[in-house]
Amino acid sequence: MWQLLKLEWRKHRMARYFLSFFSCIVGIYGFVIFAALSSKNDIDSVIPSYNDFLTLVTLLTNITFIILGGVILSRVIISEFRTKTINVLFTYPIRRKTLMLAKLLLVFSLTAAGLFLGTWIMQGLTYFLQPSLGLFEGTFTMREMLDTFPKTFTNAIMMGAIALIPLYFGMRKKSTSATITSAVLIGFLINSTVSNGGSSFSLSDVIIIPLIFSLLGAGIAYLSIRNIDRKDVV
Amino acid sequence: MTYIIQTHQLTKRFAADLVIDHVTMKIKEGEIYGFLGPNGAGKTTIMKMLLNLVKPSSGDIFIQGNPVNLMSYHYLQDIGSLIEYPIFYEDLTAYENLQIHCTYVGQQDDSHIVSVLDTVGLRNIDRKKVKEFSLGMRQRLAIARAIVTKPKILILDEPINGLDPIGIKEVRELLVLLKRQYGMTILISSHIISEIESIADTIGVIDDGKLIEEISMSALRKRNQPTIKMVVSNVQEAKRLLEGFDHTQAKIIDEKTVHVTKTRETTAVLTKRLIFQGVDVEEVVTFHETLEEYFVNRINGGKEHVAIT
Numbered sequence: 001m002w003q004l005l006k007l008e009w010r011k012h013r014m015a016r017y018f019l020s021f022f023s024c025i026v027g028i029y030g031f032v033i034f035a036a037l038s039s040k041n042d043i044d045s046v047i048p049s050y051n052d053f054l055t056l057v058t059l060l061t062n063i064t065f066i067i068l069g070g071v072i073l074s075r076v077i078i079s080e081f082r083t084k085t086i087n088v089l090f091t092y093p094i095r096r097k098t099l100m101l102a103k104l105l106l107v108f109s110l111t112a113a114g115l116f117l118g119t120w121i122m123q124g125l126t127y128f129l130q131p132s133l134g135l136f137e138g139t140f141t142m143r144e145m146l147d148t149f150p151k152t153f154t155n156a157i158m159m160g161a162i163a164l165i166p167l168y169f170g171m172r173k174k175s176t177s178a179t180i181t182s183a184v185l186i187g188f189l190i191n192s193t194v195s196n197g198g199s200s201f202s203l204s205d206v207i208i209i210p211l212i213f214s215l216l217g218a219g220i221a222y223l224s225i226r227n228i229d230r231k232d233v234v
Numbered sequence: 235m236t237y238i239i240q241t242h243q244l245t246k247r248f249a250a251d252l253v254i255d256h257v258t259m260k261i262k263e264g265e266i267y268g269f270l271g272p273n274g275a276g277k278t279t280i281m282k283m284l285l286n287l288v289k290p291s292s293g294d295i296f297i298q299g300n301p302v303n304l305m306s307y308h309y310l311q312d313i314g315s316l317i318e319y320p321i322f323y324e325d326l327t328a329y330e331n332l333q334i335h336c337t338y339v340g341q342q343d344d345s346h347i348v349s350v351l352d353t354v355g356l357r358n359i360d361r362k363k364v365k366e367f368s369l370g371m372r373q374r375l376a377i378a379r380a381i382v383t384k385p386k387i388l389i390l391d392e393p394i395n396g397l398d399p400i401g402i403k404e405v406r407e408l409l410v411l412l413k414r415q416y417g418m419t420i421l422i423s424s425h426i427i428s429e430i431e432s433i434a435d436t437i438g439v440i441d442d443g444k445l446i447e448e449i450s451m452s453a454l455r456k457r458n459q460p461t462i463k464m465v466v467s468n469v470q471e472a473k474r475l476l477e478g479f480d481h482t483q484a485k486i487i488d489e490k491t492v493h494v495t496k497t498r499e500t501t502a503v504l505t506k507r508l509i510f511q512g513v514d515v516e517e518v519v520t521f522h523e524t525l526e527e528y529f530v531n532r533i534n535g536g537k538e539h540v541a542i543t
Binding site for chain 2: 003007010011012013083084085087088089090091092093094095096229230231232233234
């Protein structure tokens with residue numbers, strides 16, 4: 001499996017993903033800092049506390065990495081079907097299910113790892129920048145930061161699975177644009193926030209909703225490989 | 235007789251369409267098997283079924299004596315293939331594409347990639363990505379990919395499409411070399427008969443999903459008796475007189491031409507009878523039916539004026 005993952009990495013030049021990853025982090029973090037600093041002295045500051053900071057960072061990284069997951073999905077899976085390189089791939093002495101599993105695993109792990117690492121890089125940066133910039137009221141300790149680990153971890157796993165949902169839309173017409181468009185819609189839908197002055201509500205706050213969506217993503221991934229060995233490749 | 239590829243009553247339906255109709259074919263080890271048929275006859279579908287890309291609706295496939303079922307994939311280790319249009323990872327170079335291919339097949343040693351690229355005539359392309367290749371170059375690269383792991387069986391679907399005449403000649407020579415040097419069994423399809431005629435040991439003719447003939451080239455040559463073309467003044471009378479000889483068949487081609495086949499008489503004897511019976515003979519030519527004519531006749535089964543594309 002490791003060998004297959006390496007081959008997928010090489011074939012699709014996934015090293016380019018690092019550049020996208022860092023661009024996303026810079027973009028998100030730049031936006032958060034801008035929002036924090038520009039509203040710092042306002043009465044209704046955008047980021048009044050560490051928790052609000054974490055919510056905003058998670059929200060933006062979730063949306064960004066679900067979309068990025070859709071891009072990777074379209075490159076690693078959909079484009080192989082669209083350009084028919086899958087016909088070549090399926091003539092190798094390797095079980096189709098294993099080949100597809102490697103692809104799904106790559107999409108899932110890149111999305112989840114990117115999201116998890118991204119969140120932590122931004123938290124780490126904030127830990128060092130907060131004393132000098134004062135992005136929000138008060139301080140936060142290393143302990144507080146480490147306590148968010150289970151939440152960021154489960155969030156990354158769930159979003160990684162949710163990022164597989166566009167597979168369903170992309171595979172219907174072997175369309176990369178349908179994959180990315182559905183990723184954008186899903187990313188915004190799951191992380192959409194309804195705000196009413198002081199209180200806000202996001203679908204992702206109700207744990208059961210992202211959980212259902214992530215199970216849906218895992219289900220779609222399973223269905224995509226369940227019968228792959230029996231299908232005609234024409 | 236050792237058959238390396240065998241199909242038995244192989245059938246494929248796509249929805250209600252019967253695409254492959256009970257095809258039983260036998261390919262001997264170490265031979266070049268020319269698979270002939272017009273476009274849409276079912277050549278590619280059968281090749282895809284041999285590679286398990288398309289699953290049969292019924293019938294059996296045996297590769298190297300082992301049955302191929304829905305889940306089979308180990309046997310693909312011994313098969314190099316080129317099906318339809320040559321497809322690659324466009325952002326990679328030819329070398330990288332072949333390297334990835336070798337790893338997938340399980341051959342870690344990729345030291346001979348350069349020599350294989352050289353063999354198919356791809357030189358000085360080190361940094362060129364495949365997306366910059368012409369169709370001819372892609373076709374050469376696809377052949378390189380099929381042979382780079384030195385498989386026992388080569389399945390090549392129209393491999394000379396897009397090649398120039400020199401390229402076609404080179405590929406033909408390469409295939410004969412692979413057969414002689416490595417004992418490869420080669421299944422090669424084409425709708426252009428002359429491309430296959432000179433190298434095939436056996437030909438299989440397919441039309442409308444049915445294998446209508448499978449014959450060795452040597453048997454075909456033996457069977458391919460000469461035809462005598464006679465231009466005469468009265469074709470009806472000539473036909474009657476000529477068919478007076480034992481076994482002789484005469485077919486009226488037009489108002490002045492008769493084709494004589496299966497005769498045991500010499501042209502001199504035939505001509506003499508016609509002249510003595512008052513039929514003038516203007517021209518006598520003996521010729522052999524080419525494989526192309528044979529192929530067209532077999533496929534059309536007497537339906538004339540049907541173009542083979």
